[in-house]
Amino acid sequence: MIPEKGEMFNHWGLNRENVFLNHGSFGATPVAVLEEQNRVRRIMESDPVHFVERLSNEMWQNSVSNLSKFLNADPAGMLFVENATTGVNTILRSLNLSEGDEIIVPDHAYQACRNAIDHVTSKSGARTIVVRIPFIVNKDSDIIDPILSAISEKTALAMIDTVSSPTGIRMPFEKLVEEIQKRGVDVLVDAAHGPGIVPLDLSKLNAAYITGNCHKWVCTPKGSAFLHIREDKRGGVKPLVIGHGYSSELPLNEKFRMEFDWTGTRDPSPWLCIPYAIGHLGSLVHGGWPEIMRRNHEMVIYGRDLLCEALGTSPPTPNSMVSSMSSIELPWDEDVVSVPLGGDPLHNLLFDNYKIQVPVIPWPNHNRKYIRISAQLYNSKEEYEYLSNSLTSILGL
Ligand SMILES: Cc1ncc(COP(=O)(O)O)c(C=O)c1O
Numbered sequence: 001m002i003p004e005k006g007e008m009f010n011h012w013g014l015n016r017e018n019v020f021l022n023h024g025s026f027g028a029t030p031v032a033v034l035e036e037q038n039r040v041r042r043i044m045e046s047d048p049v050h051f052v053e054r055l056s057n058e059m060w061q062n063s064v065s066n067l068s069k070f071l072n073a074d075p076a077g078m079l080f081v082e083n084a085t086t087g088v089n090t091i092l093r094s095l096n097l098s099e100g101d102e103i104i105v106p107d108h109a110y111q112a113c114r115n116a117i118d119h120v121t122s123k124s125g126a127r128t129i130v131v132r133i134p135f136i137v138n139k140d141s142d143i144i145d146p147i148l149s150a151i152s153e154k155t156a157l158a159m160i161d162t163v164s165s166p167t168g169i170r171m172p173f174e175k176l177v178e179e180i181q182k183r184g185v186d187v188l189v190d191a192a193h194g195p196g197i198v199p200l201d202l203s204k205l206n207a208a209y210i211t212g213n214c215h216k217w218v219c220t221p222k223g224s225a226f227l228h229i230r231e232d233k234r235g236g237v238k239p240l241v242i243g244h245g246y247s248s249e250l251p252l253n254e255k256f257r258m259e260f261d262w263t264g265t266r267d268p269s270p271w272l273c274i275p276y277a278i279g280h281l282g283s284l285v286h287g288g289w290p291e292i293m294r295r296n297h298e299m300v301i302y303g304r305d306l307l308c309e310a311l312g313t314s315p316p317t318p319n320s321m322v323s324s325m326s327s328i329e330l331p332w333d334e335d336v337v338s339v340p341l342g343g344d345p346l347h348n349l350l351f352d353n354y355k356i357q358v359p360v361i362p363w364p365n366h367n368r369k370y371i372r373i374s375a376q377l378y379n380s381k382e383e384y385e386y387l388s389n390s391l392t393s394i395l396g397l
Contacts, residue, residue, distance in 0.1 A: 002016075002017060002018075002019060002355060002386075003019065003380065003382035003383050003385065003386040004380050004382045005378065005380055005383075006377060006378045006379045006380040006383075007380075008284060008377040008378050009378040009380075011030045011031065011032065011284065011377070011378065012028055012029075012030050012031065012378050013029075013030075013031050013034070014028055014378065017355055018351075018355045018356070018357055019354070019355055019356045019357065019358075019383045019386060019387065020357045020378070020379075021303075021356060021357060021358040021373050021374060021379065021383060021384070021387060022357050022358050022359055022372075022374055023216070023217070023324070023325075023374040023375070023376040023379075024165075024168070024193065024216065024324075024325045024359070024372065024374040025359060026215070026216070026222065027213070027215045027216040027217065027218075027219055027220075027222070028219065028376065028378075029215070029219050029220065029221050029222070029277075030219055030277075030280065030281070032276075032280050033219060033220060033221065033273055033276060033277045033280055034221065036273050036276040036277075036280075037221045037269045037270070037272075037273050040059070040269040040272050040273065041267070041269050043055065044056070044267075044269070056268055056272070059268075059272045060080075060261065060268065060271070060272065062275055063080070063271050063272055063274045063275055064078050064080075066274060066275035066278060067195075067214070067226060067274050067275075067278070070195065070278050071195060071200045071201070071202045071226075071228075072200075072201045072202055072203050072204070073202035073203060073228050074202075074203065074228075074231065076231070076253060076257075077228050077229045077230060077231060077234060078226055078228050079226065079227045079228070079229065079257075079260040079261070080224070080225070080226055080227075080260075080261070080268075080271045081211065081225050081226065081227045082223045082224075082225060083192075083213060083215070083223065083225045084110075084113070084190060084191070084192035084211050084212060084213050084225050085112050085113065085116070086211075086225070086227075086240065087211025087212070087225055087226070087227040088112075088113045088116050088159070088188065088190060088211055089116045089240060090211075090227055090237065090238075090239060090240050091157075091188050091209045091211070091227070091229075091237060092116050092117060092119075092120045092157075092188075093116075093120060093240060094236060094237040094238050095120060095156065095157065096236075097120060097121065097124035097125075097126040097156060098124065098125075098126070099124065099125030099126065100125065100126065100127070100154055101121075101124070101126040101127070101154055101155075101156040102121075102126065102127045102128075102129045102152060102154045102155045102156060103117050103120075103121055103126065103127075103128055103129065103155075103156055103157045103158070103159065104129045104131060104147065104150050104151065104155055104157070104158040104159070104185075105117055105128060105129070105130055105131070105158070105159045106130075106131045106132075106133050106143070106147060106160070106161070106164075107130050107131065107132050107133060107365060107366075108133050108161065108164035108165075108166060108167050108169065108171075109159060109161060109164070109165075109190070110161070110164075110165040110166075110190065110192065113159065113190055114128075114130075117159060126156065127154075129150050129155075131146050131147050131150045132146065133146060133147075135167055135316055135327075135329065135363075135366055135368060135370075136316050136317075137169060137316065137317045137321060138317075138318065139318070140172040140175060140321075143169075143171060143172055143176075144172055144175060144176060144179065147160075147176060147180070148179055148180070148183070151180065151183050151185055155185045156185070156186075157185065157186050157187070157188055158176075158180050158185055158186075158187050158188070159187075159188045159189075159190055160173050160176050160177065160180070160187055160188070160189055160190065161173065161189075161190045161191075161192075161193075162189060162190070162191040162192075162193060162194045162197075162198050162200070162212070163192075163193035163194075163197060163198060163323050163325060165192070165193070166327065166361045166363055166370065166372070167316070167327045167363075167370065168322070168323075168325040168326045168327040168372050169316075169317055169321050169322075169327075170198060170317075170320075170321045170322055170323040171321075172321075173189060173205075174204075174205060177189065177205055177206070177207045181206070181207070181208070186208035186209070186233070187207045187208055187209070188207070188208065188209040188210070188211075189205070189207045189209065189210035189211070189212075190211065190212075191210055191211065191212030191213075192211075192212060192213045192216065192225075193213070193216055193217065193323070193325065194210075194212035194213065194217075195212055195213070195214055195217060195218045196214075196216070196217030196218040196219070196281070196289065196292070196293070197216070197217040197293065197296070197323045197324050197325075198293070198323050199290070199293070200212070202228055206230065207230065208229075208230050208232075208233050209227070209228070209229055209230070209233065209237075210227075210228045211225060211226065211227045211228070212225060212226055213225045214226065214270075214271075214274050214277065215270065217324065217376075218274065218277050218278060218281065219277055219281055219376075220270055220271075220273050220274050220277040221269065221270040221273055222270065223267075223270040224270035224271045224273070224274060227260075234252075234253075234256050235252065235256075238259065239259055239260050239263050240263075241263040241264060242259075243259070243262055243263045243264055244258065244262055245257075245258035245259030245260070245261075245262060246259060281377075284377060285377070292377060293323070293324065295375075295377065296323075296324035296375040296376060296377070297319075297322060297323060297324055297375075299324075299375035299379055299381070299384075300322060300323075300324050300325060300326050300373060300374065300375035301319055301322060301326070302381055302384060303326070303373045303375065303381075303383075303384030303387070303388075304322065304326040304328055304373065306384050306385060306388045307328045307371070307373070307384070307387070307388050307391070308328055309388075310388040310389075310391060310392050310397065311328060311329075311330065311331055311391065311392075311395075311397065312331065312397065313328060313329050313331070315328075316328070316329065324374060324375050324376070325372060325373065325374045325375075326372070326373055327361065327370040327371065327372040327373075328370060328371055328372075328373070329368055329369070329370055330346070330360070330368075330369045330370060330371055330395075331395060331397070332368070332369045335367065336362045336363060336364050336366075336367050336368060336369050337362060337364055338362060338364055339362055344360040344361075344362060346360045346369075346371075346394070347359060347360040349394060350387075350390060350391075350394070354386075354390045356386070356387055356390060358371060358372070358373060358387060359371070359372045371391070373387070
């Protein structure tokens with residue numbers, strides 16, 4: 001029997017027959033936000049030229065200033081990109097690396113972003129310095145100390161997550177950015193799981209670069225992310241796509257905007273829905289965004305503790321290092337190998353036989369396997385209970 005849904009479930013168009021415990025991978029967009037996207041698209045298609053020449057500029061600026069206010073960021077450095085992968089690539093591919101330079105990345109980083117680092121370091125004779133962080137973490141210094149120890153006079157950049165993808169750890173990124181930059185090294189913050197899942201104050205954070213998704217935890221349509229570049233770094237970064245802005249003779253700050261804002265014809269509706277999504281989600285619960293994060297945190301802790309007990313393991317981090325996602329180690333005797341082409345067998349079994357959508361993440365480096373749960377307003381406690389019972393039955397516990 002499929003368990004009861006959370007009370008907010010009807011705000012989303014999710015399939016009722018499934019138990020959706022993976023908000024973390026691609027988010028999920030509420031029906032009202034998709035309607036807003038359709039409204040924007042109808043305006044666009046009623047006269048595409050008028051839309052591009054006149055209407056979209058004001059809407060774009062509104063989105064930039066709205067998101068900047070939400071994240072307390074300087075709107076002049078706030079750019080839109082399709083996704084965090086693009087944001088990370090934009091910065092890395094603008095770096096002028098020399099032979100022997102080093103880029104630091106913890107081994108909990110998202111593989112696509114790690115690949116982007118490897119690509120630029122291997123092309124320039126620089127080196128990727130991978131910092132091993134344990135899965136079981138008891139305190140911030142378990143993460144901070146090894147990262148700081150990896151800094152050398154050759155370090156050109158460090159990439160730090162807000163929340164790690166495979167392990168779901170809420171990283172001590174505020175402290176890391178402060179300490180790393182104090183040592184003269186720029187930080188690129190990967191906030192793919194950023195807005196809407198951890199409190200973000202970009203002005204206070206003061207990272208050289210930060211990119212983050214709105215399509216995950218702010219629930220905008222897919223393809224809406226941001227890249228924020230600190231003022232002193234703006235002259236050195238180019239978009240991945242060179243377009244009209246490159247030859248513009250506008251003053252530097254306007255040229256910078258033009259280069260990033262117009263990289264060719266595309267559908268801007270995912271970004272233009274950001275103000276609506278922030279307002280809509282924020283209005284669903286009394287207390288707005290802080291309350292959404294609090295509820296999701298409380299729910300995921302409930303699910304994590306339940307699973308830990310069922311699987312006979314202990315929570316990998318203190319509650320303070322959990323946001324709205326948590327990974328729990330699965331009991332596993334065999335050697336852990338990378339996900340086979342058809343997907344992880346346990347993940348597939350959970351979906352095919354139990355209708356549960358949840359990622360199972362093999363991590364060969366650490367020879368461990370995790371299950372990562374997410375919590376969003378549409379989830380219910382019963383869904384985590386159902387997952388726990390299904391797992392104990394599959395694993396014969
Ligand atoms: C830490 C991290 N970085 C980057 C990404 C990539 O996000 P996107 O696919 O939106 O580029 C993810 C996706 O889950 C992630 O978890």
